[in-house]
Amino acid sequence: MRRKVALRLTAAIGATAATVATGVVLLMPEASAATGGVTGFATQNGGTTGGAGGQVVSASSGTAIHTALCNRASSSTPIIIQVSGTINHGNTTKVSGNSCNTAADKIELKEISNVTIVGVGSGAVFDQLGIHIRDSSNIIIQNVTIQNVKKSGSPTSNGGDAIGMESTVRNVWVDHVNLLASGGESAGFDGLFDMKDNTQYVTLSYSTLRNSGRGGLIGSSETDTSNGYVTFHHNLYENIDSRTPLLRGGIAHIYNNYYVSLNESGINSRAGAKAKVDNNYFKNSKDVLGTFYTDAKGYWQTSGNILDNVTWSATASDNNPAGPNMASTTTVSIPYSYTLDNASCVPSVVAATAGANKGLQVSTGSCSVTAGPTSAAVTTRATTGTTTTRPATTAAPTTRAPVSTTAAPTTVSGTNLSLSAGADGSSKADGTSYGNVKDGNISTYWSPSGSTGQISIKWGSATSISRINIRPASGSGTITGWRVLNADTGAVLTSGSSNGGVISFTRTSLKKVTFEVTGASGSPRIGEFETYA
CATH class of the missing domain: 2.60.120.260 (Galactose-binding domain-like)
Structure with a gap:
């Protein structure tokens, strides 16, 4: 049932925005944004705070991340893990302990709770290595890039999902991340953001999802309908074949997202699912909303969306596009407060805010952006497992520049x-x-x-x-x-x-x-x- 993948590589990892001083890393806003900045359904069911209040530990390898989890007093002891550098198979091993259950081929957040993983410094890249959340709760992932995770070929990780959640997962906030692939299933990739087997109260915000056959799913089959209460807002989906997301049962709130080049289909509501689709901008795309590839219909409530060069296929027994009018077929009640940007400014707002290393900028709800919630002035030594608290100062922090080269010549001999x-x-x-x-x-x-x-x-x-x-x-x-x-x-x-x-x-x-x-x-x-x- 998968369609042919026609992808263009468009990874856009934002300009460096981490603040540092010599030997000292400023505690990024991500760590405190857990209480002040969490949005959507992740605010429900008691809220999502991640590792707030816990020890702050730095890690520059997957093994160090696993070690930090395993060195906790218990599997629920709060912890904030500040990640920098490139995490890959070569530096990620299994670590054992009473407070963890890890694996060598992925970042494993299994049977644990109260954890924040946040990128700092000049950036954190999980390269060909996915993050797996299983039987866990109260997790925050912020300001990282996860790229080129495969389920076939070599190396493989996490079933091909950049971020995958399954088996009784509750309260996850993923914010300001880049989720990137380089092809579809035939090239070895699966979903960028998948939820299944009783995963609930999740928010994906201010993130970029690019160059994949599958954006993500909620429910692995027509009978896996125990998932839901998921919010997607201010995300960029670009050059995706389908599943933005695929929703089987449950409720999703989808607002102020920017969709560009959805090649086959977009939001796919199936098996009785309900999607509230507000003030999104769809551009150069096909079948952006509906029930596709099945006769098990889902439903939607729509308002304020902009369709810019969107085409629609014909209705059939297993194909029920919402267009061209995108009329509502149900009503969806949202239990939390939120403010909508006008759809016309969504492209510019998302361009300024979505993705890692964007300084955690967020929308004001009135077509402008502002810095994300900030923490109390706390700095931490960049040595694994230690934290140093310092008084606030008014001096501006130093910004680390990207890796620089010496002045380069402008001509070169040889054949171009x-x-x-x-x-x-x-x-x-x-x-x-x-x-x-x-x-x-x-x-x-x-x-x-x-x-x-x-x-x-x-x-x-x-x-x-x-x-x-x-x-x-x-x-x-x-x-x-x-x-x-x-x-x-x-x-x-x-x-x-x-x-x-x-x-x-x-x-x-x-x-x-x-x-x-x-x-x-x-x-x-x-x-x-x-x-x-």
């Missing part, structure tokens, strides 16, 4: 391999083209639809390269952060903050190389993306 290659990328600004970066003309260019995005050069067979030359076009905004990716594997070849020029890295054989703009002042314009052996 891009001239005979193809090109693709993330969403592009009107009037620009991917092919412009390989036409040998610096006056034509590609520009992302926002300030960040990706542009790729690709070949039909493996090609060895060790240098690229990024040549900005006239009028380009200043690039303040970038990464070069092996798009075949998702590996980061190098990163930096220079505004273009020649970038060198270890010689690599690949079919596709990606230049990812992670931060920019203004709109960047890439005139030429040259590649060299």
